[in-house]
Structures are given as C-alpha cells and as structure tokens.
Amino acid sequence: MTVKQMDTKANESLRFALASGTRPSRPNPVSASITFGWRAMLKIKHVPEQLFDVTMFPIMFVLMFTYLFGGALAGSPREYLQFLAPGILVQTIVMITMYTGMVLNNDIKKGIFDRFRTLPVWRPSFLVGAMLGDVARYSMASLVVLTVALILGFRPDGGVIGVVLGVGLVIVFSFALSWIWTALSMVMRTQESLMYSSFMILFPLTFISNIFVDPETMPSWLQSFVEVNPMSILTTATRGLMAGDANMMDIGMVFLSSIAIVAVFGPLTMYLYNRKQ
Amino acid sequence: MSQHLAIDVTGLVKTFGETRAVAGVDLKVPVGAVYGILGPNGAGKTTTARMLATLLQPDGGEALVMGYDVVKDPDAVRSVVSMTGQFASVDEDLTGIENLVLIARLLGYSWRDARYRGHLLLDAFGLSESADKQVKTYSGGMRRRLDIAASIVITPEVLFLDEPTTGLDPRSRNEVWDIVRALVSAGTTVLLTTQYLDEADQLADRIAVIDHGKVIAEGTPGQLKASVGSGSLKVRLHDPAQRPVAQNLLEQIIGGEVQLESDPAALTSSVLQQHLVPEALGELNRNGIYVTEFSLGQPSLDEVFLTLTGRPAEVESEATEEAA
Structure with missing residues (x-):
C-alpha cells in the first residue's frame, strides 16, 4: 500500500518535471565558458589533492635553487633570489600548464564528454572553461611562489603593481601555451604518453633559458638558442615588470608569441576536437 | 511523410578501418514511439545511435532526426535530442545536484532556475537525499537514474538510450523501465538499444533486430514472435x-x-x-x-533471434570479448 503510494507520488513528480522542461534560449559563449570554468573550480574543491603539486613543487623549487646555487652564482642566496624569483615563477606556472592537457585527455575518455558534445553550446567553451579553471590554479601557484620568495628576502623594486603585472603576464602566456597541450591531448591515447611528451618539450625549454643563470657564460651556439627561447623572453619581461624597469619590446614579444600560439593551436585543437570519435 | 517520423534513416553506413560496423541500416521511427534496436554486442547498435546523436560522422546514407539532417545540420539535431550513453555520462567528482546544474546552465538556464530544475529532477528520480554527495559514492542504479535525469533537464523530443540497464540489478532495471514509460507518456520518442530481449519486449512498440551492422528483421514484438510460430x-x-x-x-x-x-x-x-x-x-x-x-x-525473443540468425544471441560471451 505505502509502496504503491510512493510510486504514484514519484511518478507524479516525474511527470511534473517532464512537463516543465521547456527550453530556455541557448547560453552565449561567455556564459557557457564560465559554466565550464565553474566545473573546473568544483573539481578543485572536491579533489583538493590536485593542488598538492601546485603548492609543493614551487616551494621546493624556490628553496632548492636559492640555497643550492645562490652562493655560487650570485655571491649569496639572498642576492640570487632577486634574479631567480621571477624566473622560478615562470617555470612553475609553465610546468602546471601541462595539467590542462592531462585533465582534458582524461575527460575525453569518459562518457561525460559525449554528453557535452550533444549539447547545443559553443563548442570551444568546454576548452575555454577548463582553461579558466587553470587560470585560478596558476594564480594560486603564483601566490605560493611569491609568498615563499618574499619570506626568503625577495624585494622587487617594481612594488605591488609591478609584481601583479608580472604575474598577469605569466598567466596570459601560460593560457596561450596550454592550447598546445589541449591539441596534444586530442592526439595522445593515454595520460602517461601525454605527460612524457609534455615533459620532453617543457624540460629543455625551461632549463635552456635565462631562468636560472645569465646566459653570458654559455657557448655562443647555446646563447643564440636561449635568446630566442620564448621562456627567456617571458622571464626577461617578467623580471623587468617586477623590477620596475620593463622593456616594452619584451612585453610586446610575449603578447605576440601568445597570440601566435593560440592562432595555430586554437584552430588545430578545435579541428581535432570536432573529429574526435 | 517525414514530418511524422522522429527518425528517418536510409542506407546508413559506418566503417572503422576494414570493418563495416554499420552496413546499410534503414530505420523509420514514428513520433512518440519507443523503438528498440536489439542485437548482441558488436552488432552496430551503439554506432548507429552515436551517429544519430551527432557523435559520429556517417560514412554513407542519410539520417534525419525530427526532420534535421545529422550531417548538414548537427546543431539543430542537438537541440532536439538527448543521449544517455552506455557508460554513465555524469561527472563522478561532482555531486548529483552539481551535475544537473552544470547541464542546466549549459542549456541556457540561469543559475537560480538551474538549481530549481536540478532539485526538481532529483526529487522526481528519488535522489534528493544524495543531492550533495559526490557521484562516485552512488550505486549503479542511482548513477543511471542521475544520468537519465541529466538527459531530460530539457524534455527532449528524441531520447537515445544506449543500453540503459546493462549491469543493473533487477530492481534498478525496473526503475529505469518505469522512467522510460513516463517519458513516453510525456510525448518523447525513445530510441533504445539493448542486448536484453525481454527489455525490448517490455518497452518497445517496434523492434529492429540488428546483426553484423544490418537490420535482419523489423516489426512489433508480436509480429517478430509470430514469424517464429505462435507459441x-x-x-x-x-x-x-x-x-x-x-x-x-x-x-x-x-x-x-x-x-x-x-x-x-x-x-x-x-x-x-x-x-x-x-x-x-x-x-x-x-x-x-x-x-x-x-x-x-x-515464443521468447531468444527464439526469435535463434530463428533469424541461426545462432543464439551470445550475449554473455560477446560482452566479455568487448570488455577485454
């Protein structure tokens, strides 16, 4: 008797739910992207472990390089830190961009990707939203790196504004860079292979740069690579902003290379994404 | 004529490398019907459903859903269909309500309306108590119900259910069947793929039996049975x-x-x-x-399958093969 009643009640509410499911107008691209960004934030909230590498690695890097190389390279750790801090910020955030691809690669293999693709929304919003979530992650990591650096004695002459602008520039470039990983994540079958190939690209790029040392002592052939390496350009521009003597040319180059990366890998990602079966 | 058909498929083909997964399928599904595509694993059921839901590009043939061409006008098709895939298409890290709000937002609801709609659906599917629990803690039946709820945030004109009860216990299976019946009474056309003969028998108005990418028989459950003998x-x-x-x-x-x-x-x-x-x-x-x-x-549909193909519906063995 009671079971029957419950059934009828459930059925009624189901019928009501069905009858009231009228279609609102389609969301615009911005609203759809923000919704996907909200999903990324929820994932951080529900799986806070993923923030571990965002917080622990930067702390480790700052401590390790400052005290390991500081004395040898710049006379004292404190002096070296003035040079290293903006660079280590670049390295940390650029490394984290890898996760964009890995998260995406994982999403695609799950049924939810099919659901998203049958919704009549602006298609890139899925990717843009995921990257908006990453921007939150980048900001958090930046905060960690800078806090540790400040505690250890980093004293940027550019002041708060210079530091904030520097972080902003790094995030803009990282947002652009993550499109490379999204494109790769559409091609790679497993998360592992994606991670290895991302490492293969990022490791040389971040180490063969001016992040850790001034390229002056390097052999000339290496110097010429370091000079054109986008990581060096980004690091120089960030250092400039934080020190309060930014070179507009460097900043312009960073924006230019960001635009170039998105112009190539944005459409490529979308092409691969639409063909994904 | 085609206005009265929710799904109108002619000569649909999909090839994966050497294998013709779908080798010329014709389907005519009237508006408001439950249409069952029945066949063993690997017969081409899921591939057909995915093409109709615009998730796969057909290699040949024509497919219209509510009059829209799936190749030429996929966006229009997406605005009238909803798909519940074989594997739960919900986000396991998120809670039940978050999943529904997410889909509702992507369909154009405001945050407030999305929450209202989400709770309404959770209530209707008996999931209110687990609204704030992560989906990874849900049972298989709960997950499947949430999945279907996510498919009907907007009541779709055509709903694709790809093996909706595979892996569910009998009680959850009955719950899913009840939901399908309620959907149909609300006017939704349902295309159901299944490897369970009794499921097609229970739910479908018409059934297409599919094997090796081809429709080998089509008709009402009664007609299919009559073709074997009357009992x-x-x-x-x-x-x-x-x-x-x-x-x-x-x-x-x-x-x-x-x-x-x-x-x-x-x-x-x-x-x-x-x-x-x-x-x-x-x-x-x-x-x-x-x-x-x-x-x-x-006669059971098992016997139907045996008569049509000359071999039993090897559901179990093929299912294991595909999983491997």
Missing part, C-alpha cells in the same frame, strides 16, 4: 503413465509437434492456431486424463 502449450499430467495417450490426442487436435519433457509427466506442443487449445484440453479431460498444470506461452 507453445505446456501440459503437466496427474498420471505420467497417460503421457503417450495425451501426446496422441494433442497431435491430432492441435496438429503441432509434441515434445516430451524430461519431467515424465510433462509434454509441450507447438501451437499454430491458439483457438484449438481449449478444445484439446477438453478432449484430454473427456478421455479421463487429468491435467494438473498447463500454460500457453508466446
């Missing part, structure tokens, strides 16, 4: 010694083949004309043969 009469006698006499009588009156069961008191006669059954039972009685049990059964 069988099972009789159990009070006295096993009378079985030979009973066998003779049944053969004479019903005119079908009579099989002796391993139970010494039981026998089964195939029935071509059902109106002869009462007469046969009466004749047994008049001859002093007492019947303790009898039943008149329709």
Whole structure:
C-alpha cells in the first residue's frame, strides 16, 4: 500500500518535471565558458589533492635553487633570489600548464564528454572553461611562489603593481601555451604518453633559458638558442615588470608569441576536437 | 511523410578501418514511439545511435532526426535530442545536484532556475537525499537514474538510450523501465538499444533486430514472435503413465509437434492456431486424463533471434570479448 503510494507520488513528480522542461534560449559563449570554468573550480574543491603539486613543487623549487646555487652564482642566496624569483615563477606556472592537457585527455575518455558534445553550446567553451579553471590554479601557484620568495628576502623594486603585472603576464602566456597541450591531448591515447611528451618539450625549454643563470657564460651556439627561447623572453619581461624597469619590446614579444600560439593551436585543437570519435 | 517520423534513416553506413560496423541500416521511427534496436554486442547498435546523436560522422546514407539532417545540420539535431550513453555520462567528482546544474546552465538556464530544475529532477528520480554527495559514492542504479535525469533537464523530443540497464540489478532495471514509460507518456520518442530481449519486449512498440551492422528483421514484438510460430502449450499430467495417450490426442487436435519433457509427466506442443487449445484440453479431460498444470506461452525473443540468425544471441560471451 505505502509502496504503491510512493510510486504514484514519484511518478507524479516525474511527470511534473517532464512537463516543465521547456527550453530556455541557448547560453552565449561567455556564459557557457564560465559554466565550464565553474566545473573546473568544483573539481578543485572536491579533489583538493590536485593542488598538492601546485603548492609543493614551487616551494621546493624556490628553496632548492636559492640555497643550492645562490652562493655560487650570485655571491649569496639572498642576492640570487632577486634574479631567480621571477624566473622560478615562470617555470612553475609553465610546468602546471601541462595539467590542462592531462585533465582534458582524461575527460575525453569518459562518457561525460559525449554528453557535452550533444549539447547545443559553443563548442570551444568546454576548452575555454577548463582553461579558466587553470587560470585560478596558476594564480594560486603564483601566490605560493611569491609568498615563499618574499619570506626568503625577495624585494622587487617594481612594488605591488609591478609584481601583479608580472604575474598577469605569466598567466596570459601560460593560457596561450596550454592550447598546445589541449591539441596534444586530442592526439595522445593515454595520460602517461601525454605527460612524457609534455615533459620532453617543457624540460629543455625551461632549463635552456635565462631562468636560472645569465646566459653570458654559455657557448655562443647555446646563447643564440636561449635568446630566442620564448621562456627567456617571458622571464626577461617578467623580471623587468617586477623590477620596475620593463622593456616594452619584451612585453610586446610575449603578447605576440601568445597570440601566435593560440592562432595555430586554437584552430588545430578545435579541428581535432570536432573529429574526435 | 517525414514530418511524422522522429527518425528517418536510409542506407546508413559506418566503417572503422576494414570493418563495416554499420552496413546499410534503414530505420523509420514514428513520433512518440519507443523503438528498440536489439542485437548482441558488436552488432552496430551503439554506432548507429552515436551517429544519430551527432557523435559520429556517417560514412554513407542519410539520417534525419525530427526532420534535421545529422550531417548538414548537427546543431539543430542537438537541440532536439538527448543521449544517455552506455557508460554513465555524469561527472563522478561532482555531486548529483552539481551535475544537473552544470547541464542546466549549459542549456541556457540561469543559475537560480538551474538549481530549481536540478532539485526538481532529483526529487522526481528519488535522489534528493544524495543531492550533495559526490557521484562516485552512488550505486549503479542511482548513477543511471542521475544520468537519465541529466538527459531530460530539457524534455527532449528524441531520447537515445544506449543500453540503459546493462549491469543493473533487477530492481534498478525496473526503475529505469518505469522512467522510460513516463517519458513516453510525456510525448518523447525513445530510441533504445539493448542486448536484453525481454527489455525490448517490455518497452518497445517496434523492434529492429540488428546483426553484423544490418537490420535482419523489423516489426512489433508480436509480429517478430509470430514469424517464429505462435507459441507453445505446456501440459503437466496427474498420471505420467497417460503421457503417450495425451501426446496422441494433442497431435491430432492441435496438429503441432509434441515434445516430451524430461519431467515424465510433462509434454509441450507447438501451437499454430491458439483457438484449438481449449478444445484439446477438453478432449484430454473427456478421455479421463487429468491435467494438473498447463500454460500457453508466446515464443521468447531468444527464439526469435535463434530463428533469424541461426545462432543464439551470445550475449554473455560477446560482452566479455568487448570488455577485454
């Protein structure tokens, strides 16, 4: 008797739910992207472990390089830190961009990707939203790196504004860079292979740069690579902003290379994404 | 004509490398019907459904959903269909309500309306108590219900259900069936793929039996069964010694083949004309043969499949193959 009643009640509410499911107008691209960004934030909230590498690695890097190389390279750790801090910020955030691809690669293999693709929304919003979530992650990591650096004695002459602008520039470039990983994540079958190939690209790029040392002592052939390496350009521009003597040319180059990366890998990602079966 | 068809498919083809997963499928699904695509694993059911839901590009043929071409106008198709895939298409890290709000937002609801709609659906699907729990803590049946709820945030005109009850316990399966029936009564056309013969029998108005990428039979469940024969009469006698006499009588009156069961008191006669059954039972009685049990059964769809393909529906073995 009671079971029957419950059934009828459930059925009624189901019928009501069905009858009231009228279609609102389609969301615009911005609203759809923000919704996907909200999903990324929820994932951080529900799986806070993923923030571990965002917080622990930067702390480790700052401590390790400052005290390991500081004395040898710049006379004292404190002096070296003035040079290293903006660079280590670049390295940390650029490394984290890898996760964009890995998260995406994982999403695609799950049924939810099919659901998203049958919704009549602006298609890139899925990717843009995921990257908006990453921007939150980048900001958090930046905060960690800078806090540790400040505690250890980093004293940027550019002041708060210079530091904030520097972080902003790094995030803009990282947002652009993550499109490379999204494109790769559409091609790679497993998360592992994606991670290895991302490492293969990022490791040389971040180490063969001016992040850790001034390229002056390097052999000339290496110097010429370091000079054109986008990581060096980004690091120089960030250092400039934080020190309060930014070179507009460097900043312009960073924006230019960001635009170039998105112009190539944005459409490529979308092409691969639409063909994904 | 095509306005009355929710799904109109002609000569649909999909090739993966060397294999023709779908090799020229025709389907005509009227608006408001539950249409079952029945076949073993690897027959091409899921591939067909995915093409109709715009998740896969067909290699040949034409497919219209509510009059929209899936290749030329995929966006229009997406605005009238909803798909519940074989694997739960919900985000396991998120809670039940978050999943529904996410989908509702992507369909254009405001945050407030999305939450309202989400709670309404959770209530309707008996999931209110788990609204704030992460989906990874849900049971299989709960997950499947949430999945279907996510598919009907906006009541779709056509709903694709790809093996909705695979892996569910009988109780959850009944719940899903009830949901499908409620959907249909609300006017949604449902395309259901299944490897369970009784599921198609229970839910579908029409069934297409598909094997090796081709439709090998199509019709109402009744028609499919009739193509095999109209059924069988099972009789159990009070006295096993009378079985030979009973066998003779049944053969004479019903005119079908009579099989002796391993139970010494039981026998089964195939029935071509059902109106002869009462007469046969009466004749047994008049001859002093007492019947303790009898039943008149329709052939199962298992038998249908066997007759059509010459082999049983190897659901289990093929399912394991595909999973491997």
